[in-house]
Amino acid sequence: MPLRPAAAAHHFHFKRSFPVAEALLDPTFRSTVGNDREAPMKAATWNVNSIKARLPNMLAWLREAAPDVVLLQETKSVDDTFPHTEIEDLGYNVATHGQKSYNGVAILSKRQLEDVSARLPGDDTDEQARYLEATVDNIRFASIYLPNGNPVDTEKFNYKLAWLDRLKTRAAALLELEMPVVLAGDYNVVPQDEDVHDPEGWADDALCQPGSRQRFREILNLGYTDAYRVFNSAPHKYSFWDYQAGAWHKDHGVRIDHLLLSPQAADRLQASGIDSGPRGKLKASDHTPVWIEIRD
Numbered sequence: 001m002p003l004r005p006a007a008a009a010h011h012f013h014f015k016r017s018f019p020v021a022e023a024l025l026d027p028t029f030r031s032t033v034g035n036d037r038e039a040p041m042k043a044a045t046w047n048v049n050s051i052k053a054r055l056p057n058m059l060a061w062l063r064e065a066a067p068d069v070v071l072l073q074e075t076k077s078v079d080d081t082f083p084h085t086e087i088e089d090l091g092y093n094v095a096t097h098g099q100k101s102y103n104g105v106a107i108l109s110k111r112q113l114e115d116v117s118a119r120l121p122g123d124d125t126d127e128q129a130r131y132l133e134a135t136v137d138n139i140r141f142a143s144i145y146l147p148n149g150n151p152v153d154t155e156k157f158n159y160k161l162a163w164l165d166r167l168k169t170r171a172a173a174l175l176e177l178e179m180p181v182v183l184a185g186d187y188n189v190v191p192q193d194e195d196v197h198d199p200e201g202w203a204d205d206a207l208c209q210p211g212s213r214q215r216f217r218e219i220l221n222l223g224y225t226d227a228y229r230v231f232n233s234a235p236h237k238y239s240f241w242d243y244q245a246g247a248w249h250k251d252h253g254v255r256i257d258h259l260l261l262s263p264q265a266a267d268r269l270q271a272s273g274i275d276s277g278p279r280g281k282l283k284a285s286d287h288t289p290v291w292i293e294i295r296d
Contacts, residue, residue: 021158039138040270040293045257046278047145047240047287051075052281053085057281065275067291068110069136069142071184075104082106094181099129104188105143105185122166124209130163139265139294140174142186149206157206160188162214169258171219180265180294183224186240186287187258189216193228194235195255207256224265227259227292232273239274240287248279257290268295 044067046228048054051072058261060241062070070092079096087094091110097118098104107113113134120131130145144167149160154207167183174181189206191200202208212236228237261269271293 007233012268014268016086026197028189029225029263033200038184038296040295041139042067042291042293043068043141043182043184043259044275044289044291045071045073045143045186045259046289047186047257047285048168049072049074049076049285049287051106052081053202053283054208054285055086055166056108057065057284059086059090059280061275061289062087062092065289067289069141070108072106072108072183073104073143073145073186075106076101078103078169089283090279095132097129099127101131103145105129105132105145107141107143109134111135111136120163120166121170123162126163133257137253137296139180139182140177142174142181142183142185143256144183144187146186148187148188150207151211152204157209159264160206163210164189164212164219168215168219168222171224172222174224175262178264179262181224181262181296182259183219184259184263186256187216188255188256188258189213189258190254191216192211195238197236197238197254207254219260223263224260225263225269227261227266227269227272228255228290230266230269230272239290241279243286257287259290259292261292265294269293270295 003054010122012021024281048058075098078100078154079098081251082096082098084094087108092108093113095113095116118132133142147160171183188207189212190196196202197233238255239257241248241253269292275289275291278284
């Protein structure tokens with residue numbers, strides 16, 4: 001399936017570039033660019049659970065962690081009210097696909113964003129802002145906010161399963177491009193029992209349903225790699241802790257935020273992990289960033 005042109009439902013902004021004449025005369029600029037290119041690209045996914053509520057925490061994390069690419073979910077912001085300026089001031093280009101009060105995804109990049117495309121193909125009637133793609137340095141990124149699906153005995157779960165089927169179709173099409181692909185976001189799927197603190201207690205939840213897990217495995221079986229598991233085999237490591245019942249302090253979490261890599265991207269993977277620091281902050285999101293480093 002060919003990549004679609006950018007949809008009208010999103011906006012993207014480029015930061016001001018360094019003046020060419022000044023760059024040619026400034027040896028510091030040249031050496032900095034060279035060092036950046038030698039370093040791996042760091043990319044992270046983070047469900048911020050409202051960009052407005054989490055903006056101070058997110059800006060602090062961007063300064064500290066300095067990721068090159070960030071895939072955001074649940075921004076809960078229309079494109080016009082997204083805090084472009086504050087993020088661009090930190091050196092990021094910004095692409096957004098939002099809607100009022102619900103859902104919303106974004107891609108931030110210190111490098112140029114190209115071929116930006118919103119909406120997951122396969123259902124022209126789906127108006128929910130849950131999917132955004134862009135290319136950064138010949139790597140195709142997608143920011144994904146998969147439906148939760150609860151309660152399982154309602155159309156919400158059927159919508160989730162259908163969305164996963166559409167995602168599998170898109171994931172297969174992207175493999176045909178034979179380029180590095182990173183499908184990152186809040187999948188709302190717990191892959192295995194080792195990824196949830198209480199498997200029995202969560203067994204009836206949409207995140208752990210056999211149908212959800214089967215479709216997640218089907219995407220992996222296309223040839224994608226769960227980046228976190230390449231370097232982290234220990235069980236019971238999480239990316240989400242509910243606000244209720246002291247889940248964070250008890251470490252009662254689930255791992256539902258994933259970065260799935262095509263073979264071309266997996267071959268360049270150098271590191272991966274979960275940064276739990278932001279979850280311990282005041283006014284934190286209930287999710288925390290999950291990150292990878294990819295060799296340039």
